[in-house]
Amino acid sequence: MRIPVNHEVKFRARIGLAGLTLLLSMALSAGEKYIKVFLPDGTPITAELALTSPERQRGLMFRDRIDEDQGMLFVFEAEEVNSFWMLNVKFPIDILWLDSNKRVVHIEGGVPPCPREPCPSYPTPMPALYVLELKSGVAAAHKVALRNRIDFILPKPLK
Numbered sequence: 117m118r119i120p121v122n123h124e125v126k127f128r129a130r131i132g133l134a135g136l137t138l139l140l141s142m143a144l145s146a147g148e149k150y151i152k153v154f155l156p157d158g159t160p161i162t163a164e165l166a167l168t169s170p171e172r173q174r175g176l177m178f179r180d181r182i183d184e185d186q187g188m189l190f191v192f193e194a195e196e197v198n199s200f201w202m203l204n205v206k207f208p209i210d211i212l213w214l215d216s217n218k219r220v221v222h223i224e225g226g227v228p229p230c231p232r233e234p235c236p237s238y239p240t241p242m243p244a245l246y247v248l249e250l251k252s253g254v255a256a257a258h259k260v261a262l263r264n265r266i267d268f269i270l271p272k273p274l275k
Contacts, residue, residue, distance in 0.1 A: 153189060156264040163189040177204040182251045190247040199239035202230040206253035211243035220264045226252045
């Protein structure tokens with residue numbers, strides 16, 4: 117049976133989308149938790165998701181580095197005032213707190229590593245639902261500012 121060209125194109129697009137969806141769900145179920153995050157200037161960042169309390173507590177600890185196109189996106193259950201510290205993080209980072217609308221409510225740039233306690237805390241004065249950690253200098257290089265929107269789509273289900 118021959119499908120007309122315009123229907124064939126739509127059919128192939130649907131098959132491709134179904135395959136992509138299947139691959140994404142398989143990757144998430146296999147424990148791979150990465151999404152694309154887009155800075156306000158459109159720059160893509162591959163962000164590892166920190167969804168559970170243990171993942172959020174560990175964060176970027178014990179890693180040797182993070183590249184300019186990488187980050188970690190912390191997802192909280194509710195919008196709240198929270199604080200971060202750099203214990204056992206080996207490199208400086210930028211920390212961006214985002215509200216439920218994915219708008220930047222606070223930025224700490226160039227936060228230094230802390231190899232041992234006591235470490236300073238970096239709190240946000242505003243409630244945040246998400247926190248994005250980036251390599252130090254990335255936020256300034258891309259002119260990220262307060263009230264800018266950081267775009268991303270979280271996979272369903274999250275956990």
